[in-house]
Amino acid sequence: MIEVKQLSKVYGKKDTAFTALQDVSFSVPDGSTVAIVGKSGSGKSTLMHVMSGLDHPTSGSVTFDGKVITDMKPKEADAFRASEMSFIFQAFFIEANRTCMDNVMLPMEIAKTTRSRRQQKAEKALEAVELLEKRDTKARNLSGGQKQRLAVARAIVNEPKLLFADEPTGNLDSVTGDRIVSMLFELNKKLSSTLIVVTHDEELAKKCDMRIHIKDGKIRSIEEPKSTKKGGKK
Ligand SMILES: Nc1ncnc2c1ncn2[C@@H]1O[C@H](COP(=O)(O)OP(=O)(O)O)[C@@H](O)[C@H]1O
Numbered sequence: 154m155i156e157v158k159q160l161s162k163v164y165g166k167k168d169t170a171f172t173a174l175q176d177v178s179f180s181v182p183d184g185s186t187v188a189i190v191g192k193s194g195s196g197k198s199t200l201m202h203v204m205s206g207l208d209h210p211t212s213g214s215v216t217f218d219g220k221v222i223t224d225m226k227p228k229e230a231d232a233f234r235a236s237e238m239s240f241i242f243q244a245f246f247i248e249a250n251r252t253c254m255d256n257v258m259l260p261m262e263i264a265k266t267t268r269s270r271r272q273q274k275a276e277k278a279l280e281a282v283e284l285l286e287k288r289d290t291k292a293r294n295l296s297g298g299q300k301q302r303l304a305v306a307r308a309i310v311n312e313p314k315l316l317f318a319d320e321p322t323g324n325l326d327s328v329t330g331d332r333i334v335s336m337l338f339e340l341n342k343k344l345s346s347t348l349i350v351v352t353h354d355e356e357l358a359k360k361c362d363m364r365i366h367i368k369d370g371k372i373r374s375i376e377e378p379k380s381t382k383k384g385g386k387k
Pocket residue numbers: 164165171172173191192193194195196197198199200
């Protein structure tokens with residue numbers, strides 16, 4: 154369970170202070186798919202950054218199964234993130250001058266796995282996004298859609314319990330976008346991992362168990378499933 158409690162984020166100070174998030178609270182049951190929906194500038198990315206401990210809130214807390222990430226020291230938060238979470242931010246984290254294989258193996262270097270096991274897992278992830286034949290191609294030579302698929306491979310290679318995706322289908326043609334979306338939902342099903350996705354895509358939002366609408370840094374509404382969760386474990 155993820156619990157977000159009275160989260161606020163103010164950027165800048167005094168005259169330049171800007172409230173990007175104000176008193177945001179909600180909880181997400183493990184294994185759910187959650188869409189964060191709102192106009193550009195409404196605070197969606199800020200919410201993701203603060204939830205994952207990549208950025209600090211001005212006030213409020215975020216708790217994962219009782220562990221308060223917003224109280225952790227940076228090193229502790231980094232280790233927690235490496236073991237529990239993955240991210241798909243637009244073309245984020247992709248190392249243009251490294252091969253696809255190297256890119257997918259990188260998160261595992263942080264997570265400390267043996268080399269042969271890392272290779273095996275990286276190949277499996279590349280295969281899942283249909284990029285295995287590009288394993289030795291430098292990331293910079295991929296098309297936009299392929300780069301995004303590489304970002305997905307990299308995010309799923311550690312089989313994260315929690316996956317954050319910030320507009321994963323933005324800038325993609327609809328076929329590639331659909332493919333990415335299917336992969337994300339497959340992962341959610343296969344591993345009962347939690348998926349939190351920022352999106353403008355109505356179709357994608359509709360597929361999620363829960364929709365959080367934000368406007369000007371505040372929660373406007375939360376649509377939650379009426380019935381209990383799809384048989385998954387809590
Ligand atoms: N580092 C920052 N410093 C100052 N203002 C910021 C910073 N990051 C984001 N903002 C502002 O906070 C608001 C929310 O931004 P963001 O979370 O990126 O919105 P969204 O992802 O919904 O488009 C915007 O008005 C943006 O300009």
